[in-house]
Amino acid sequence: MAFVGREQELALLRDWWAHDSERPALVWGRRRVGKTALIQRFAEDLPRVVFHTGVGEPAAAELAALSRQAATVLPTDLRDLEATPYRDWEDLLDHLARAAQEQPILLVLDEFPELIATSPALPGILRAFLDRTMGRTRLRLLLCGSAVRTMWSIQQTRAPLYGRFNLALPVHPFRPHEASLLLPGLSPVDRARVFGIVGGMPLYLTWWRQEMSVTDNVARLACRPGSPLLTEGRLIMLTEVGADHAAATLYAIAAGKTRHHEIEDTIGADPSRVLERLLEARLIERVIPVTDDPQRSRRRIYRIADNFLAFYLGPLLRYRSEIERGHGENVLPALLKRLDEHMGPAYEEAFRDHLWRLAARGDLGEGVVAIGPWWRKDGQDQIDAVALAEPDRTRVPVLVGESKWGRRIDARRITAKLHAKALGLTDDVESLRYAVCGHEEIINADPDTLTVTAEDIFSPGG
Numbered sequence: 001m002a003f004v005g006r007e008q009e010l011a012l013l014r015d016w017w018a019h020d021s022e023r024p025a026l027v028w029g030r031r032r033v034g035k036t037a038l039i040q041r042f043a044e045d046l047p048r049v050v051f052h053t054g055v056g057e058p059a060a061a062e063l064a065a066l067s068r069q070a071a072t073v074l075p076t077d078l079r080d081l082e083a084t085p086y087r088d089w090e091d092l093l094d095h096l097a098r099a100a101q102e103q104p105i106l107l108v109l110d111e112f113p114e115l116i117a118t119s120p121a122l123p124g125i126l127r128a129f130l131d132r133t134m135g136r137t138r139l140r141l142l143l144c145g146s147a148v149r150t151m152w153s154i155q156q157t158r159a160p161l162y163g164r165f166n167l168a169l170p171v172h173p174f175r176p177h178e179a180s181l182l183l184p185g186l187s188p189v190d191r192a193r194v195f196g197i198v199g200g201m202p203l204y205l206t207w208w209r210q211e212m213s214v215t216d217n218v219a220r221l222a223c224r225p226g227s228p229l230l231t232e233g234r235l236i237m238l239t240e241v242g243a244d245h246a247a248a249t250l251y252a253i254a255a256g257k258t259r260h261h262e263i264e265d266t267i268g269a270d271p272s273r274v275l276e277r278l279l280e281a282r283l284i285e286r287v288i289p290v291t292d293d294p295q296r297s298r299r300r301i302y303r304i305a306d307n308f309l310a311f312y313l314g315p316l317l318r319y320r321s322e323i324e325r326g327h328g329e330n331v332l333p334a335l336l337k338r339l340d341e342h343m344g345p346a347y348e349e350a351f352r353d354h355l356w357r358l359a360a361r362g363d364l365g366e367g368v369v370a371i372g373p374w375w376r377k378d379g380q381d382q383i384d385a386v387a388l389a390e391p392d393r394t395r396v397p398v399l400v401g402e403s404k405w406g407r408r409i410d411a412r413r414i415t416a417k418l419h420a421k422a423l424g425l426t427d428d429v430e431s432l433r434y435a436v437c438g439h440e441e442i443i444n445a446d447p448d449t450l451t452v453t454a455e456d457i458f459s460p461g462g
Contacts (some may be wrong), residue, residue, distance in 0.1 A: 003041050004181035004202075006034070009169060013042040016167040017106075022127075022134055023164055024141035028151035029171035030240060030281065032232075034202040034298060035144050038171060039108055048073050048105045050096065059089070062115060068090055074099055089122055093129045097137035104138040112154075113147035123160040148240075150282045173200030173306070176350045176356070180460040185210035186206055188454035189439050193339070195458070196346035197229075198306035204232070215309035215336060222316055223328030223335065230320065233312035240281060241457070249274050250304065253284060254313035258301040275302065283309060290372030290386045291395070299377065305406070307346045315342050343405045351403040351437040352385050354457045358450075359387065364433075365398055367391055374400075381421040385435065397426050401435030401450070409438030411445035 029035050036053070036149035043049045050073050052066045057427060067085035070092075074081075074423045086092040093305050096105055107298035109115060116122050126141065133139070145151045154161050155168060174182075176195055182205040183191045193214055207228055208217055222229040241247050245267045252266040278284045285305040288297040304310040315338040320330040352371055359368035367389040375382040400422050402414045417436045422429045435450040436442055442451040 002206075003037055003181070005174060005178045006038050006041070006171075009171060010042055011395060012167060012169055013039075017042075017046070017140065019166075020104075021166040022130070022131070022137075022139070022140075023166035024161075025167040025169065026143065026151065026154065026165045027144040027169045027171060028148060029146065030148065030161075030173075030201075030202045030311055031146045031236075032201045033171050033173055035146070035171050036110055037202070039110070039142065039144060040280075043106055043108065046104075046106055047110065048100075049375060050104065051108045051110065053110040054112060056114040059119045062118070063088070063092060070096065073105070073215060074120070081270050089119065089125045093139075097129075097133050097139045100137050100139040101288075102138070104140055106142060108142045108144065110144045112143040112145040113150040114145075116150070122454050123154060127160040127164060149277065174202060174205070175200060175353055176457050177354075177459055179205055180458045182206060182207065183210060184460060188458045190214060191458040192341065192347060192439055192454040194349065195350065196307055196343045196369075197311050197339070199309075199364065201308065204229075215332070218336065218339075219332055223319075223323050223326075223332050223337075225324050225326060227323070227328075229308070229312065229316065230323065233309070233316065236309060240283065241278075243279065245269050245271060246274050246278060249278065250283065250309070250313060253302050254304055254310065254317075258303060260300070260302075263302070265425070282306070287373060289374045290370050290388060291374060291397075304346070310346070311342060315339065326425070333335050340405060344403075347405045347437075347439065348384050348403040350457050351401065351452060354437075355385055355387060355399070355401065355435065358401065365389060368398065370395065376424050381424050383418065384437075386425065396428075397432060399433045399435055399450070400425070401437060401452075403437040403452075406438050407440040409436060409442050411436040411442050411449050411451060415446070415449060 013025065026038060027035055029269050042340050043051065048064065052069055052070050054062060063086040067081040071081040079095065086095065096107055099105060153159060155165065156162060179195050179200050180191050182202065184196055186194065194205065194208050198208065207221055237247055241250060248267040249263055249271050252263045256267045257263050260271065273286070279286060279359055283304070283306055284302050286300050287303055288294060288300045292299060304313060315335055319335055321330045355364065355371050359365050359371065364387055365406055368387050369390045370388040371385060373382060374386040384403045387398050387399035388395040389398045400418050402418055414436045418434055419429060422432055426432070433448065433450060435452060436445060437452040439454045442453065
C-alpha cells in the first residue's frame, strides 16, 4: 500500500527524535488506521531500529522474537542473541542501552497492549529502566497500540508510566482531502461516495478498485459471503466495541435512537459509561448545537462517527443475512438505492470539515473558533453548518451553510431557507455569509455565496 499524507504526524515524530529526549513516545489509534505504516515511514531513515509487534504470546516467545530482531541490528555485538536470547525484559533493555551509549537505537514495541497482557509488569519495568538510565544511554523507546482504552490508561495519573512521555500522538482516520490521495483515479463525486462507504481508514480505501464502477465495487466488497466489508464490520464489533451493552448501544444509535433516554429505553440500562467509552474510541460523537456550552448543554444527541461503521450498521446490516446466504446479487440494487440516503450525513460532515480547512486558511474571516450544526430548542430549523467567530470574547455567528447530497443544487432557494432559519440564531441576519454545498453543481448563486462541491472537498491533499 502506498504511503500518503501524515505530514503532521511525521513532523511530530521527527521533532521528538531530533531533540534527543530520553523520554519515550506513545502512538495509538484504531486498528487499520495506519499506525505501523506511519512508524515504519518515520524509522526508514534511522540507522538502527529494533521493531517488534506484540502478538500476546508468553514473554519468553516475545523476547525470543525480539532477540532475533536485535541480532540483525547489532550483527557485530559480542553477544550471540541466537544462542543466548534475552532472559527477561530487564535483560533486553540493559543490553540495548549499552549498545546505544554512543549511537542511538530506536526500540519500537508495536501492539504494546498485547505485550502487557502476558507481561503485566512491563510498564513498571520500563519506568524503573527510564529512571535508572537517565542521561546514560541513547536508547529511544516508542510504544504503539490499537487498544485505545489501554493506551489511554497507560497515561493516567496512577499508571507506572504517567508523566514519562515526551510525545503522545493519536493517529486518526484520514479526512476527506487526505483520503482522496489514495483515490487519484476517481472523479470527486466517486471519491465522496467511497469516503461515505468506507470512511478514512487507509486500508479500506485501498480495497476500492478505481478501474471498477461503484456497483461492481460494492458487489465485490460487500455483497458476497465473507466479503471484506462484512468481515471487517463483524471484527470491529467484536474487537473494538466489546461487551457491557456497547454493541446494543451502537445498534440503537444506528437505528435512530440518538438521545440518551432513547438509548437507555432501547438497551434497558444506563448507557452513560458505554457512551463515554465509545466516544473515547471515536466510534460515536456527541453532537450539540454549536452555540451551546458543551459542559452545560442538555440538547445533545449521538451519532455514529465512523462512516464505514455507519454503513455497516445501516444499509449493509439490513441485507446481511441475505448476503451471507448467497443472495447478494439479488439485494445489491436495493442496497445501492439506500446509498444516497446514507450519504447525506456523511457528506454533511465532510462539508463541515471543509469549512474548517477554509477557516484555517483565513478564508472565512478572522477569529473562527467553532463550526458545527445548530437547531432550536424545539429541534426545528436545523442548520447543517454554523461558523462562530469570537472577536471580543463573545461568540457570534458569521456563516450559515446547508449541505445537500444532490447533483444540481439551487443556491437561491437554499439561501432563502437559511435566511429564515437564521432568524432564530441571530438578530443580525444580514451580516451572515451563506454557504451552499452539493456534490456536483451549484446554480443561481449570488456572488457573495460560498459554493462548495465534491471537487472542493475531495481535492487530493487539499
